[in-house]
Amino acid sequence: MDFKRIEVIFLIVFVCLNIFLFTSYKQNQHVETVNNDDISQSAMVLREMRGDQITVPTLATKVGSGYYLSSGSSQALQNASQRLQNQRYSFTNNRLYSRLVHPISVKNGKDTAALKNVLANPRMVAFGKHYRYSKLFSTANRLVYTQKLPEGDLYDAQGEIIFQISNKQIVSYEQSYISKVTTLREKEATITEKQAVLALYSNNAIANGATIKWTTLGYSRLLDANDSSVYIPTWFIAVENKNSGNVQIKRINAFSSVLMKASDDANLSSSTSN
Structure with a gap:
């Protein structure tokens, strides 16, 4: 038996295994660092919100999922x-x-x-x-x-x-009623309730002293084109003004965390009475 050859093979396997373990360790370290950075940034934003006397309920951190949907005129x-x-x-x-x-x-x-x-x-x-x-x-x-x-x-x-x-x-x-709804892409992850509220604050869309009354996740229209409409998962966030008592309903794109323009719907408008 060629023991020299076996030693070489074991050496190569040993080196490859060490490279794999080292790479995995670095990747896990990177993920942990990113997660820690996210947690630190979230904690900092929440402290800023408390400093602005904004009342925030306990926010869920569960990641959801959704689709890009399309519906034509009917x-x-x-x-x-x-x-x-x-x-x-x-x-x-x-x-x-x-x-x-x-x-x-x-x-x-x-x-x-x-x-x-x-x-x-x-x-x-x-x-x-x-x-x-x-x-x-x-x-x-x-x-x-x-x-x-x-x-x-x-x-x-x-x-x-x-x-x-x-x-x-x-x-x-x-x-009103939509029919013939189709999915445009594969299912994608959505941001959490907590991320949506923090994104709203980061967009300067919550006044000092305001109260987050409720949040809910549903589909809303992103755009209209060629007699069709595209809908995406959207976080709706109700914000009560401290002085007037009015409730404003804001929308956050649940895919991109972008603040969406005010809805043109009277009952889902950006300014409603409490």
Whole structure:
């Protein structure tokens, strides 16, 4: 047996193993350094926020995931509306506006219960089962329902129902609906709730003395192009002004941490009353 050859082979294996272990060690050291830097930077920003007397709840650090979604123009809502009864309705820019012939009486705290059967009836509301009640975006005089997608809830003017309440009666509603939703890319990681709030502060979008009331993650429109719209995961952050008591709803791109422009939707606007 050629022992010399075996010694050489063992030597080569030993050297390769040491190189591999050394490389792995350096990589782990780098990851640990990056993580420590992120933690240190987050802690520093939170201290600055406390110094500005901004009230921040406990923020989650769980990483989520989502997609780039696309939806083209569709006549689905117009076609389905032909079956509607006991209401007078019209369309403006693909948005349905309806006034009920017989208003629906509601009791205090029972508004959504009164609408359960209405949403389940396609002769009262088209695609009603495709929407979910959103307490966060609702007020005393209007109930907001957001469209449900397989990938998550859509918080956008293009997929919602808003019921108007007057004198303890639901008198009218407006509705929009998107269909034929497709994914444009593979699933990607989203930033955490904590990262979203820190990004909002870093963009000077939180005034001194403000309070973070709530946050929620859903899909919203990124852009419109060629009769299609692109939607992305978005962090919605409600910020209450200390002096006025008004609540502003800000949006952070959950992929890039970029502050998004104010929504053009009345119920998801950047300035709403508390």
